[in-house]
Amino acid sequence: MNEKQMIRISKRLALYLRHDPAAIGLTLTPDGWAPVDALLRALAITREQLDEVVETNNKRRFAFDETGTRIRASQGHSVTVDLGLADATPPEVLYHGTVAKFLDAILREGLRPMNRHAVHLSATPDTARTVGARRGKPVLLHVDAAAMAAAGHAFQVSANGVWLTESVPPEYLHRID
Numbered sequence: 001m002n003e004k005q006m007i008r009i010s011k012r013l014a015l016y017l018r019h020d021p022a023a024i025g026l027t028l029t030p031d032g033w034a035p036v037d038a039l040l041r042a043l044a045i046t047r048e049q050l051d052e053v054v055e056t057n058n059k060r061r062f063a064f065d066e067t068g069t070r071i072r073a074s075q076g077h078s079v080t081v082d083l084g085l086a087d088a089t090p091p092e093v094l095y096h097g098t099v100a101k102f103l104d105a106i107l108r109e110g111l112r113p114m115n116r117h118a119v120h121l122s123a124t125p126d127t128a129r130t131v132g133a134r135r136g137k138p139v140l141l142h143v144d145a146a147a148m149a150a151a152g153h154a155f156q157v158s159a160n161g162v163w164l165t166e167s168v169p170p171e172y173l174h175r176i177d
C-alpha cells in the first residue's frame with residue numbers, strides 16, 4: 001500500500017476504535033478490544049493490510065492482543081474504556097503541546113481531558129511540539145510531574161509511550177519556549 005492508503009486506514013481505525021465503534025456495528029469490550037475479523041469485514045481490507053498499518057503506524061496507535069484476534073487503540077479514546085493500565089512513576093518532567101488560543105484557559109484552570117479520557121502528556125519537548133502543531137503554531141508547557149506524583153496524582157503510560165493523567169492543576173504548569 002502507499003502512504004496515502006495507510007493513513008486513510010489508520011484514520012478510520014482511530015475513528016472506530018476510539019470514538020464510534022457503533023458506526024460499523026462493533027462493540028468494544030470494556031477494556032477496548034474489537035474482534036479483528038469483524039473489523040476487516042467492515043473496512044473491506046485484508047489481514048495483511050491491517051498488519052501493515054499496525055506495524056508501520058508512526059505512533060503505534062493500535063495493538064493486537066496476544067492471540068492476534070483482537071485489536072485496540074492504545075490511547076486517545078472518547079468512548080468509555082478501561083485500558084487496565086497500571087499506575088507508573090512518571091519522569092520528573094513531562095511536556096504538553098498546545099496552541100496560544102488555549103493558553104489563558106489552561107493556565108487558569110489547568111489541563112483537562114476535554115473529549116478524551118485523560119490528559120495526554122509527552123516525554124520529550126519534540127513530541128509535545130508535534131502534538132501542538134496539529135492545531136497551529138505550537139506552544140509548549142512544562143509539567144512538574146515529580147511534584148504531581150508526590151502530591152498523589154496517578155499517572156499511566158500507554159502501550160505507545162504516551163503519559164496519561166486525569167488532569168493537571170495550573171500550579172504544576174508553566175510555559176516554555
Ligand code: HQG
Binds near residue numbers: 099112113114132135
Ligand atoms: C487543550 C494525538 C482549554 C489541549 C496527539 C488540546 C496526542 C484546553 C485540546 C493526543 C484545556 C484537546 C492528544 C483547558 C486542555 N482549556 N483548552 N483547560 N485543557 N486543553 O486532541 O493533547 O494522533 O484531545 O491543549 O498526538 O492535543 O490522535 O488532546 O489542545 O497524543 O494518536 O484542548 O492525540 O494523537 O485536544 O492530543 P486533544 P491533545 P493521535
